[in-house]
Amino acid sequence: MARVAIVTGGTRGIGAAISKALKADGFKVAAVYRGDDAAAAAFKAETGVAVHKWDVSDFAACAAGVKAVEAELGAVDTLVNNAGITRDTMLHKMTFEQWKAVIDVNLNSLFNMTRQVIEGMRERGFGRVISISSINGQKGQMGQANYSASKAGDIGFTKAVALENARKGVTANVICPGYIETDMVKAVPKDVLEKSILPLIPVGRLGQPEEIARCVAFLASDAAGFITGATLSANGGQYLA
Numbered sequence: 153m154a155r156v157a158i159v160t161g162g163t164r165g166i167g168a169a170i171s172k173a174l175k176a177d178g179f180k181v182a183a184v185y186r187g188d189d190a191a192a193a194a195f196k197a198e199t200g201v202a203v204h205k206w207d208v209s210d211f212a213a214c215a216a217g218v219k220a221v222e223a224e225l226g227a228v229d230t231l232v233n234n235a236g237i238t239r240d241t242m243l244h245k246m247t248f249e250q251w252k253a254v255i256d257v258n259l260n261s262l263f264n265m266t267r268q269v270i271e272g273m274r275e276r277g278f279g280r281v282i283s284i285s286s287i288n289g290q291k292g293q294m295g296q297a298n299y300s301a302s303k304a305g306d307i308g309f310t311k312a313v314a315l316e317n318a319r320k321g322v323t324a325n326v327i328c329p330g331y332i333e334t335d336m337v338k339a340v341p342k343d344v345l346e347k348s349i350l351p352l353i354p355v356g357r358l359g360q361p362e363e364i365a366r367c368v369a370f371l372a373s374d375a376a377g378f379i380t381g382a383t384l385s386a387n388g389g390q391y392l393a
């Protein structure tokens with residue numbers, strides 16, 4: 153029977169590539185998005201992947217949303233916590249709203265979403281929780297006290313969930329992409345990207361969303377059952393953790 157996957161932030165950027173890769177591997181996929189109806193509709197038309205709209209920073213919305221997906225596709229075996237935002241600015245200029253928005257979407261969503269599916273995964277004796285952190289959660293990044301804190305939190309969350317569920321057939325792993333060619337990275341000031349980021353990437357280019365999607369597809373597969381609590385860096389050599 154086909155496995156069922158939810159991919160948050162699954163209609164654009166890295167998330168869209170993940171949704172497509174899992175579908176190609178035979179999963180029934182639900183891609184969750186928050187705001188961009190036009191992008192979601194285009195993604196659905198292009199891929200045939202089911203799209204669902206809710207805010208992953210809202211616990212009650214996650215509970216209702218997961219219930220709706222399960223009614224449509226069946227019990228969720230695979231959760232990809234991919235949704236993420238930036239509100240880059242130096243800490244000495246950062247507002248509480250900028251701090252909170254990033255922590256809510258990038259970190260609290262892991263609780264909000266994983267909590268909905270973890271009991272069922274344990275009961276059925278199989279599950280895959282894959283979260284997308286960042287190189288900047290590993291090494292820190294100027295202008296990203298909020299983002300780096302949230303992404304470091306994703307790594308700690310994953311390690312705890314891995315330990316708690318290892319005996320239940322449920323793995324939890326985290327991927328740390330480097331700078332990937334998405335709208336998020338295109339929003340970095342051009343001179344900063346060219347002068348301060350690209351020269352630090354040993355492979356000499358940005359990554360592609362599909363290169364992260366292949367990591368997710370592997371960790372989601374039955375073949376990856378012995379890998380849990382792992383942090384997989386995919387950053388072109390920019391940071392060797």
Ligand code: CAA
Nearest residue numbers: 238240241242286287294295330331336337340341344348
């Ligand atoms: N790496 C290295 N140096 C950086 C840098 C970075 N990522 N970001 C900024 N700097 C440097 C700038 O080159 C500049 O250096 P010089 O003074 O020598 O020219 C200095 O910091 C100050 O930068 P600004 O003049 O731009 O200062 P600002 O106050 O206007 O803005 C900033 C500061 C908000 C940090 C802005 O520079 C910025 O947005 N930088 C990009 C931050 C970044 O890398 N964000 C990652 C977004 S992509 C992402 O988050 C995905 C992921 O997981 C990797």
